[in-house]
Amino acid sequence: MSDTEQKSKKITSMNNGFIVLPFKLPSFDVLQSKRSCYHYIFAKKHDSNNENEQNCLFIMNLPLLTNLESIKSITSQICEKYDTVSHIENLMYNDEFGLNEVDLSVLTSDLMAESQDKIEKRFTPRNTALVKFIDKSSLSNCLNALKKYSTSSKSDLLEWKYNTPSIETFINFYKPLDIDYLKEDVHTHLSLFEQREQQAQDDVQSSIVDEDGFTLVVGKNTKNLNSIRKKILNRNPLLKNDSEGVSKPTTAVDKKAKQDFYRFQVRERKKQEINQLLSKFKEDQERIKVMKEKRKFNPYKNSL
Amino acid sequence: MVPTKRDISQVEEVDTDGQIVSNQKKTFRKNEHMQEKPLESNDDDDDDDEEGEEEEVTHKSKNVSGSTAAYDIHVARETAELFQSNIFKLQIDELVGQVKLNEKHVLKVEKFLHRFYDLVQQIPDWEEKTISETLSYFKGKPVSIPFVDPKPAVTATNYKFNYKAPEVSLIGSFALKTGIYQPQGSSIDVLLTMPKELFEKKDFLNLRCLHKRSVYLAYFTYHLTNLLARDKLDDFLTVEYSYLHDDPLLPILTLKCQPGEDHKHELNFHKTKFSINLIIGFPYKIFESKKLLPNKNCIRIAKEDNDTPLEATSLYNYSVLSASAYEPYLKYLYKCKKETEAFREASILGRLWLQQRGFSSKISQSGSLGGFGTFEFSTLMTVLLNGGGENGNKILLHGFSSYQLFKGVIKYLATMDLCTEGHLQFHSDITYAAAVSKYVQEGFQTPTIFDKSTKINILSKLSVSNYNILKFYAKETLAMLNDVVQDRFANIFLTNINRSDQLKYDLCYDLKFPTNGSAESDLISKFTATERIKYITIENFLVHKVISVIKYALNDRIANLEVQLVGHRSNFAVNKRKPLVVMSPGSHFNFDHIRIKLLINQEESEKLITKGPLHSEQASQAAVLFKSFWGPKSSLRRFKNGSINHCCLWTTSSSEPVISSIIPFIIKRHLSEGINIDNTITKQFQDLLPLSNLAASSKTSVLNMTSFFNVKKSFDDLYKIIFRMKLPLSVKSILPVDTSFRYTSLCQPVPFAYSDPKFFQNIILEFETSQKWPDEITSLEKAKTAFLLKIEEQLASEHGTKYKSFFARDESIPFNLDVTTLNILTPEGYGFKFRILTERDEVLYLRAISNARKEATPALENTFLEFTSAYLASIRHTRTIENISHSYQFYSPVVRLFKKWLDCHLLMGHLKDELIELIAMKPFTDHYPYSIPGSVENGFLKILKFIAQWNWKDEPLILDLVKPDAAYEDQMEVSIGGSEINSETMKKLSEKLTLAQYKAIQSNFRNLRKDDPNGIHLQFFVASKNDPSGILYSSNIPLAIATRLTALAKVAINLIQTHGLNSQTIDLLFAPGLKDYDFVVHLKVPNRLKISSGIITQSEFKNLTNIDAPSSFPTDLNELSQKMDPTYQLVKYLNMKYKNTMIFSSHKYIGVNGGTHGNENVITGLIKPLYKKQMKFKVNMDCNAKPVDAESVVLNKESIYHEIAAFSSDLIVKFDLD
Secondary structure (H helix, E strand, C coil), X not given: CHHHXXXXXXXXXXXCCCEEEEEECCCXXXXXXXXXXXXXXXXXXECCCCHHHCCEEEEECCCCXXXXXXXXXXXXHHHHHCCCCCCEEEXXXXXXXXXXXXXXXXXXXXXXXXXXXXXXXXXXXXXXXXXXXXXXXXXXXXXXXHHHHHHCCHHHCCECCCCCCCHHHHHHHXXXXXHHHHHHHHHHHHHHHHHHHHHHHHHCCCEEECCCCCEEECCCCXXXXXXHHHHHXXXXXXXXXXXXXXXXXXXXXXXXXXXXXXXXXXXXXXXXXXXXXXXXXXXXXXXXXXXXXXXXXXCCCCCC | CCCCHHHHHHHHHHXXXXXXXXXXXXXXXXXHHCCCCCCCCHHHHHHHHHHHHHHHHHHHHHXXXXXXXXXXXXXXXXXXXXXXXXXXXXXXXXXXXXXXXXXXXXXXXXXXXXXXXXXXXXXXXXXXXXXXXXXXXXXXXCCCCCCCCCCCCCCXXXXXXXXXXXXXXXXXXXHHCCXXXXXXXXXXXXXXXXXXXXCCHHHHHHHHHHHHHHHHHHHHHHHHHHHHHHCCCCCCEEEEEEEHHXXXXXXXXXXXXXXXXXXXXXXXXXXXXXXXXEEXXXXXXCCCHHHHCCCCCCCCCCCCCCCCCCCXXXXXXXXXXXXXXXXXXXXXXXXXXXXXXXXXXXXHHHHHHHHHHCCCCCCHHHCCCCCXXXXXXXXXXXXXXXXXXXXXXXXXXXXXXXHHXXXXXXXXXXXXXXXXXXXXXECCCCCCCCCCEEEECCCCCCCCEEECCCCEECCCCCCHHHHHXXXXXXXXXXXXXXXXXXXXXXXXXXXXXXXCHHHHCCEEEEEECCCCCHHHHHHXXXXXXXXXXXXXXXXXXXXXXXXXXXXXXXXXXXXXXXXEEECCCCEECCCCCCCCCCCCCCCCCCXXXXXXXXXXXXXXXXXXXEEEEECCCCCCHHHHHHHHHHHHHEEEEECCXXXXXXXXXXCCCCCCCCHHHHHHHHHHHHCCCCCXXXXXXXXXXXXXXXXXXXXXXHHCCCCCCHHHHHHHHHHHHHHHHHHHCCCCCCEEEEEECCHHHHCCCCCCCCXXXXXXXXXXXXXXXXXXXXXXXXXXXXXXXXXHHHHHHHHHHHHHHHHCCCCEEEEEECCXXXXXXXXXXXXXXXXXCCEEEXXXXXXXXXXHHHHHHHHCCHHHHHHHHHHHHHHHHHXXXXXXXXXXXXXXXXXXXXXXXXXHHHHHHHHHCCCHHHCCHHHHHHHXXXXXXXXXXXXXXXXXXXXXXXXXXXXXXXXXCCCXXXXXXXXXXXXXXXXXXXXXXXXXXXXXXXXXXXXXXCHHHHHHHHHHHHHHHHHCCCCCCCCCCEEECCECCCCCCCCCCCHHHHHHHHHHHHHHHHHHHHHCCCHHHHHHHCCCCHHHCCEEEEEECCCXXXXXXXXXXXXXXXXXXXXXXXCCCCCCHHHHHHHCCXXXXXXXXXXXXXXXXXXXXXXXXXXXXXXXXXXXXEEEEEECHHHHCCEECCCCCXXXXXXXXXXXXXXXXXXXXXXXXXHCCCCEEEEEEC
16 A cells, blocks of 8 residues: 555646645544545646636546635635635536536526527536636636645645534435425526516517428417427337337228238238248247256256 | 057056066067066167157158258147147256156166066065064064054964065056156165965954065065175165155165265166165955945954944055055056057156145155155046046047146146045046046045045045145146246246245244153043044144144134144164154154144234134034134124124234234144244244334234324325315326335334334325426426415415425435425324426426437436336336235235345345335235245245346346236136136236237347346346336346345345244344445434334333324424434435445434434445446546556545545444455
């Protein structure tokens, strides 16, 4: 273990440009480990065309329950150490428990989306986040400080302070929701929704072209464009497992037509029957072969 | 079939030649036309066999050269007609091939038999000896005379004993060539017929002929051992006396080979595992058979009054008569075999079928499942080939396939009554031309297949209770054979259900005799001379007594019973007179203890009252019997309809079935006070179920559903209130979808026990259809909440004094963070969690799938499945399980125990209740070849057995969720000769899975496995009519958890198999294996949650604990959370955080498994194998890593442990690292 410890000390950055930032961890009585442990955060300057994501630091592997406050405090500590200043504006996309990986609302309708053109949410991998700085200089100051910090010796490493939840935190999950808050929330949300829906309906264009090139006529009461388009595309993932219900309804002509009128029909049918019988027979033989290989025919198997 | 003259002559030739006369081989040459000739002609045999093979070969080669397809078509067609299905026929072929006797082994043992024949010829004749001369002859010799009890008195015995050379012949299945390979070895029956001149006319009386035979056997044994020693064969050959078929009247000599240095000796047949039974028979028709009819007395004893006739000695008579009829039956069967091509195969099927169910030819009067073995099966088949209908019409035809023959016999056994209403008679005399067998409508109250030629009832050895069991299995098997949907082959022929009493029977009781012998002397005094001539041995008498007492006492509480003498011995050394009994000191019985095994009748078993006959002024005979039988237990009670009956009142208990209190009472009353009745297993298992903190819960039967009914009642009241509410949309349905409504919750519902994780029962509320639901999911949920707010408002204003309610966030649907539920607390103390289902939900979830980017699709499909299972399928599931569990009384306690077991092993958190319930349903709805579980332990063990043997990679679990088929009862009525129309219509009406549905599900499974051949993503495919997709409840289980479940079940079954069931093994079954995990975190919560979960311990004082038990809801509903389990949330969030790298498990029911007070829990962690190795540093690797070099990282375990410690800081007490 000490070997790896030795090695890991030397690693200040990864090949793909990530700076390695070790932090000492507080000790816990229950863990009884004598050696000090470290947590490693990986950071890199974030390049993006997205306006929202300018002046950002891409960081990986934030410790437990990290929030904006804890990030601010640790960066200021580091910056202070290397005599520089840096201001953090926001911690973005930090979704520690994966609660917001998927935004169902956006996927079901564009009505409630924050901006109309951004249909899908920005996706960052789990266990990563963006730290947004106020300006470019803040970012570069911080980055420089972090680079220095990553090369500092063991004894100079800072200790990370966890935000630890109390029992109350867990018990609170069981607590009733505040009714007045809930009422207010429902009310505001639904009125916003209605407003936007009205807006959307007014904007509706009357023509959409479907797969076959026909123009769909949309009535006034139709909820919105989305719903129709999606209805065409929708396929139940469970349906693919349902082999029933695919058969075509028989038409009157089918019913009338006799199946054994011509000789060839009878002959064909017999032939088909025999072929079916034969293929099933072969299939069964194969199955038996497989079962035999698995020693399925031993009546004296020695288990309960 | 009437034999032609030529046939007869042939058979007669068999008769004379079917003996071992090896030096007369020339004479046998004559008989080369006979393929299946008894033993000595092995040369000829070979020729014949080879010829046969050659024929076949040419036959085949012709086909090969001609058209294979045409031949295949021919076979395929034929089998489709003659067998149930092609696959069934192919399976039979394989099976028969598997159990074929090894030709080399047969040759080897035949070689020995030739030598043996020579040896027998060398035994010198003897001269007539008196009893005292005989006794002195054997004095000091290493061989004793195996006299049957009572041995002849020297003074009163005036007949002579003698030995003259016997006629030697082969009999039994080896002679018939219907024997099969058996791993424990097969036996070859050699008949030594005593010459006629040794007998007098009256020798059948008073055991005389049996004594003569015993001396004959001893003399034979003595000389045989000498000859063996002379030829140096005794190095590997051992001889031993034993009772053939456990019949104490029929001592025989068995020859076995020992391994040893002489292994290479050419005559050592040890490897063949054969043993040779030397049976001494009487000459055919030596005694007047009429005098030995089953109702005649042939053992005269002194009696005080001579007016009443002596009891019939049917067992004795049978033993004497059958000893003279071995050969006629061999001929009878042989002739039939020659005429019926599939005879051999069918009798092999019959043999296997019987073996797998524990039946044999042993006499059932001395316990166990005897009385019906291969001989009886083959004979019945032969009888049915010669008639068997009421007019002597043939039930089976010679051209039938083995499948048809087998099914015909099974059907006959299942549908025809051979005991109370009628019997079957036949003529074994093959020379008798008009011999047709007939079913006669006259029952003898004992199973009867009567041979008019020999006057033998070949079912003499079969007791009534065993006959009922046989019939029961025949019915079950017939139902399986009639099943066109599922392949039942393995259940019929391959599964041995006789390996474990706990799986085969519902309840087992051991009767143990104390070492001081007090109980024995009690019983010995009851065994009078009259009893002795009837039952022969005290063991038989005891078996009879136990059976009759239990049958009367339990009556319709049980469906079937078997009594077994455990440790019964029937073999003994040749220097002993009878089996040595050294089981327990002071014991005089030839067994260790008696085991009573019961299959219970679920509907009646737990009833409180044993209702006896009507009370009348003049006590009726039945009333007198009832009173004297029950003694102080019997009392008079007036019933609702005004009648007054004699009855007995019993009390139920949560730890034991009512039967457990009846059996000790009657056994002590009618057998002996001193007997100990032992059944700790049932009690231990039932006590494992959490005992509810309800009034009289320890006196409540496990089958009692009152606690569940109370929840339903409370719900019904609430239902009415909500249904009447005036809301913007009217209520269409309010459907409960949770465990209490289908009787499957681990803890019974207890009022105000809100620490129980299942306290709030999910309810689905649906409104009438509306177009106005928002077309966006968040808004839709908000709109639903608006409706719930309206309901809450009205409930508060109109019923606020009684009902309390609050809102909670619901996270059951991943990514849908806006679901709120309305939780209502009823005045009765129960909680319901309402959620709304609209017709828009499904559309929106599906739309999300189609809109999502590719990487997110699986997550969204999972969301959709979660939604479907929680909102849609749960309704059907609850309805179905609730509905059918009424017919499977033990389903509820069994599934609850199974859940407890899962939670003990920390698996409950990973498996959905619905999945668990479906798996637990398997032994009930698909119970073949066993019966439907009738006790907690039986059901539970069957579940474990199923899981242990379920190869989920290749096999789907397809459940037919229907009540036990009344349909097959109806099919039963369509007995032989009846119309088939009824059964056809029955099939149409039944709700069972049709073949098409079954096939559709199978193809779903195949499709699934095409993408996921090893079951990495989905292991348990569990489908039913409710969910043909099979993936609804099992789609989110980590592979490690699935394999752990299988492994745990395997370990459990292994443990039971090697160590049996006892209190230690049961404790082990429920002990979590914490060492298997990478680390274990021990937690303690500040509040004790056991009593507030509604659970008490049996030993606890009710009144003391009840003080702690909440009896109302707190006024401030925020306080509810104080008594809820924080560890559940902790584990949930840990699993969410480390979803990619680790699996955390914990006890979900802290009240049940959280120590004595319900305040302890553990969290175990498993690191996924992928993350135990070094890996490449990637942006999307999603794990807490530390760098190893500039490119690779490893999992930073220490850091994770720190995070866990930090996360659970207030709860953690100990952190165990591997």
